[in-house]
Amino acid sequence: MEALGERIDRLLAGPPYRTPPEERSRALLDILKDELANACARHPGLHNYVHAWPCDFQCAGRIADLPYLPAAMLKAQPPLSLVDPGAITRTLTSSSTTGQQPSRIALDSPTARRMTRGVVAVAQDFIGSGRRPYLVVDVPDSIRGQQELGARGAAIQGLHPFATEVTYCLNQGPNGELTLEQERLFEFVRTRSHSAVLVYGFTYILWKYLVTPLLAQGITLDLPEIHILHSGGWKRLQDEAVAKPAFNAAVAQVFGCAPDRVIDFYGLVEHVGIIYPDCPLGNKHVPAFGDVIIRDPLTLQPVAAGEQGIVQVCSVLPTSFPGHLLLTEDIASLVANDGCPCGRRGVAFRRIARVPMAELRGCGNIDNRRAP
Amino acid sequence: MSDFTHIIDSPAQLSAAAERMRQTLMATDLTANTVLDVLANWATALGSPETAEIPGVAFLRLWLRRTTLESIITRELGSRALHAAWIEDGRGRLKAFPIGVVGHWPAGNIEIQPLLSLTCACLGGNASLVRIPSALVNPTRRLMQKLDEADPQRVLAGRVFMAVFDHARLDLQDAMARAVDGAMIWGGKEAVLNVRALPFPHWARLVVFGPRVSVAAVDADTWCDKHERKSWCRRLARDVWQFDQQACSSPQVLFLESRPGISTAEFLQDLKYAFEAESRLHPRQTIHPALTSAICQARASWLLADTANRAIFPATPDWTLLVGRGSAIPKPTQGRTLTVLEVDDLWHPISRFDGNVQALGLAMSNPEQEARLASEAARRGVDRIVKLGRMHLFASPWDGLDLIRPMVRMVRQVPSTE
Numbered sequence: 001m002e003a004l005g006e007r008i009d010r011l012l013a014g015p016p017y018r019t020p021p022e023e024r025s026r027a028l029l030d031i032l033k034d035e036l037a038n039a040c041a042r043h044p045g046l047h048n049y050v051h052a053w054p055c056d057f058q059c060a061g062r063i064a065d066l067p068y069l070p071a072a073m074l075k076a077q078p079p080l081s082l083v084d085p086g087a088i089t090r091t092l093t094s095s096s097t098t099g100q101q102p103s104r105i106a107l108d109s110p111t112a113r114r115m116t117r118g119v120v121a122v123a124q125d126f127i128g129s130g131r132r133p134y135l136v137v138d139v140p141d142s143i144r145g146q147q148e149l150g151a152r153g154a155a156i157q158g159l160h161p162f163a164t165e166v167t168y169c170l171n172q173g174p175n176g177e178l179t180l181e182q183e184r185l186f187e188f189v190r191t192r193s194h195s196a197v198l199v200y201g202f203t204y205i206l207w208k209y210l211v212t213p214l215l216a217q218g219i220t221l222d223l224p225e226i227h228i229l230h231s232g233g234w235k236r237l238q239d240e241a242v243a244k245p246a247f248n249a250a251v252a253q254v255f256g257c258a259p260d261r262v263i264d265f266y267g268l269v270e271h272v273g274i275i276y277p278d279c280p281l282g283n284k285h286v287p288a289f290g291d292v293i294i295r296d297p298l299t300l301q302p303v304a305a306g307e308q309g310i311v312q313v314c315s316v317l318p319t320s321f322p323g324h325l326l327l328t329e330d331i332a333s334l335v336a337n338d339g340c341p342c343g344r345r346g347v348a349f350r351r352i353a354r355v356p357m358a359e360l361r362g363c364g365n366i367d368n369r370r371a372p
Numbered sequence: 373m374s375d376f377t378h379i380i381d382s383p384a385q386l387s388a389a390a391e392r393m394r395q396t397l398m399a400t401d402l403t404a405n406t407v408l409d410v411l412a413n414w415a416t417a418l419g420s421p422e423t424a425e426i427p428g429v430a431f432l433r434l435w436l437r438r439t440t441l442e443s444i445i446t447r448e449l450g451s452r453a454l455h456a457a458w459i460e461d462g463r464g465r466l467k468a469f470p471i472g473v474v475g476h477w478p479a480g481n482i483e484i485q486p487l488l489s490l491t492c493a494c495l496g497g498n499a500s501l502v503r504i505p506s507a508l509v510n511p512t513r514r515l516m517q518k519l520d521e522a523d524p525q526r527v528l529a530g531r532v533f534m535a536v537f538d539h540a541r542l543d544l545q546d547a548m549a550r551a552v553d554g555a556m557i558w559g560g561k562e563a564v565l566n567v568r569a570l571p572f573p574h575w576a577r578l579v580v581f582g583p584r585v586s587v588a589a590v591d592a593d594t595w596c597d598k599h600e601r602k603s604w605c606r607r608l609a610r611d612v613w614q615f616d617q618q619a620c621s622s623p624q625v626l627f628l629e630s631r632p633g634i635s636t637a638e639f640l641q642d643l644k645y646a647f648e649a650e651s652r653l654h655p656r657q658t659i660h661p662a663l664t665s666a667i668c669q670a671r672a673s674w675l676l677a678d679t680a681n682r683a684i685f686p687a688t689p690d691w692t693l694l695v696g697r698g699s700a701i702p703k704p705t706q707g708r709t710l711t712v713l714e715v716d717d718l719w720h721p722i723s724r725f726d727g728n729v730q731a732l733g734l735a736m737s738n739p740e741q742e743a744r745l746a747s748e749a750a751r752r753g754v755d756r757i758v759k760l761g762r763m764h765l766f767a768s769p770w771d772g773l774d775l776i777r778p779m780v781r782m783v784r785q786v787p788s789t790e
Contacts, residue, residue: 045676052675052683065687070669073676080676297664298656299688310661327668331661355661 004034008114008289008316016121016287017344021337024288024346029063031316032324036066039322042082046322064293064302068312068325071103071270079104083320094269095151103270108320118273118317119158122287126263126277127227133192134163137201137210139172151269152202155231159200170209178209193222202232203264207247214254222256231265235354266351270326273317283335283348290315292347294334308333308352329355376516377504377534383547389533390473390551393499396530397470402497403456404445406527411436411491413522423518426511428484435488435766444768445495448777464786470497471577472553474779477567479559479582480505481618486512488766489556490532496780499531501552509536545570554779558582579778581771584730585704588623588760589718592631593737595639604735605646607761611733613650614764617706620730621764624704627721630714640695640712644684647691656690663707664689670705699724718745725752730771733760
């Protein structure tokens with residue numbers, strides 16, 4: 001029987017969005033079952049969890065029936081790992097709100113390699129495969145961690161394979177405040193105008209530290225061949241009443257390009273290796289090596305097209321941590337199971353928001369106890 | 373046709389409503405007997421199809437019966453209080469008078485709670501200003517419509533004002549607190565602390581209920597009895613289901629006395645069947661995604677934490693049994709998630725209770741053992757020790773407090789001729 005790694009690599013090598021959904025589901029289901037069996041053999045806690053599931057995963061006829069793990073379980077310390085500690089080459093950490101534990105993702109070399117290939121396969125379907133100058137709207141310290149890398153660093157580094165050179169255009173002051181290095185930015189633009197350029201930044205950082213100050217000064221950069229990728233969520237922009245069309249128009253105005261050059265993508269550190277950029281119709285698509293299931297909160301069954309639910313992400317890429325089937329804390333709507341006019345096959349969805357913080361309600365709500 | 377519920381936008385609306393009700397109180401005396409007649413009519417009216425399906429209405433109808441409330445009045449205020457008569461007391465005499473306008477801040481998770489709170493104050497002859505949590509506006513409006521129909525003499529119409537405003541409107545919360553002479557505050561920690569900090573008049577009497585948890589316990593003889601245990605499992609499932617396990621009287625954990633050499637597997641199977649049956653009988657109509665998320669996380673973290681732990685649950689978030697050993701009360705998940713913990717002796721968990729435990733639901737075969745555990749639980753802060761299946765029976769005292777007496781003044785008169 002073909003080794004698991006080879007089967008994953010074969011999926012990675014193909015075009016990410018051309019496989020018919022049924023064919024893709026069959027291929028994924030077999031691999032995911034083997035990965036679950038592997039995870040159970042390596043982690044007694046996971047074995048306990050999977051075997052308490054209401055149905056035997058080996059008998060599952062669809063991905064939606066496989067046991068999934070809440071993504072919050074990856075906040076465990078030490079990290080949930082499926083490999084020996086000596087095999088872990090890097091630990092990714094998620095951004096976390098104050099007082100919350102970040103997720104900690106243990107990567108070994110094969111998983112890290114597949115993660116990079118996954119991001120490249122997805123991204124090149126949207127921006128092309130050529131290498132180009134890469135402008136990062138962040139500070140160089142974002143990727144300095146050797147053993148541990150945060151969410152911003154992971155996103156920045158995931159796009160390195162497209163770079164001929166990397167320029168960071170923000171500075172960090174002594175109190176942690178970020179500022180735009182305008183001279184460095186203008187120098188970057190001066191020598192690369194009218195050539196292909198890649199820009200990446202966290203959505204809010206891009207808006208606050210580059211777009212807003214340049215808009216205020218009436219500055220337009222002359223980079224019509226640019227692709228601007230951004231990620232990290234819209235909550236803080238929504239708080240400032242900035243909607244996506246206005247954001248895209250403002251970013252395009254500042255960079256001197258068309259608004260369709262601005263691409264928002266959805267991604268999770270816990271699901272590293274797969275990103276979900278917006279297609280021209282504003283939908284997000286699933287590559288051949290993963291899947292997305294939107295689950296009805298009332299039944300936890302997959303929703304029909306047009307309905308909203310909790311997002312479950314699936315990926316065959318990780319073998320060093322149990323990130324194959326993760327129930328996220330995001331809400332999305334299922335646009336279609338196939339047939340997006342952009343031509344990409346399979347599920348098309350749109351992220352709506354985070355699930356609000358789970359909290360106890362009512363007079364049965366005790367979240368702390370009397371000190372002993 | 374009047375409507376008791378009012379959308380509030382300015383502090384003046386609240387102070388004006390309180391002032392109107394205060395004038396009504398001064399103008400007319402209201403006996404408990406008269407209130408009981410109105411409430412009994414209301415109980416009948418609530419049986420109509422428009423309200424019968426609102427969660428908790430079956431219980432509310434029982435609560436509003438004359439026999440139920442009369443016994444509470446008699447116990448708390450004496451039998452003559454029904455007719456607003458003075459009671460001889462040594463050289464003087466005593467009579468219960470209303471404290472005035474009572475503000476009610478009910479919890480947002482129990483449809484009938486605004487009305488339970490309201491009736492306690494009404495029976496003391498008070499007027500009531502009730503803030504309706506946003507989630508309860510619709511059911512409250514429907515329930516109050518039935519009161520309107522049941523009260524053609526408009527006995528309570530001038531004494532009840534249901535106010536609808538966003539909980540974040542501090543100016544309105546302040547105005548409501550300033551306008552009342554007493555308050556009944558129910559709910560979770562944050563809500564209770566916020567309300568208690570409002571600028572009440574210095575004479576205002578505050579009664580606070582919650583937040584607390586409740587616990588069930590079953591001894592080995594009971595669960596080993598194959599004939600009896602199915603019935604106990606059904607009772608426990610009912611206690612878990614009511615109020616979606618969000619009430620302070622909802623059991624969050626079951627302590628199960630183990631018996632050497634006998635597996636609890638058959639008992640757990642019966643408990644599973646009871647949960648499935650209750651779920652079929654009372655299927656969830658809606659759920660907040662955060663609760664679904666919390667239920668999924670509770671299942672996973674329980675099973676990942678210890679390979680000796682077990683769990684039983686369906687593919688849906690409908691219910692969950694988390695099974696293990698231990699004497700500590702775990703952090704509640706709610707949403708019909710019951711942790712079943714085996715212990716060698718029920719004394720061990722009960723002797724660790726603190727003031728957080730409101731009710732202990734028991735299924736015991738040995739009365740002496742039950743009495744011993746009940747005494748220990750009471751010493752440890754438990755206020756209600758009841759039979760499993762009756763954990764939500766709202767009766768006086770609740771949380772160790774009388775329900776009517778805190779909102780009346782016992783006025784003593786000693787005649788000058790004495």
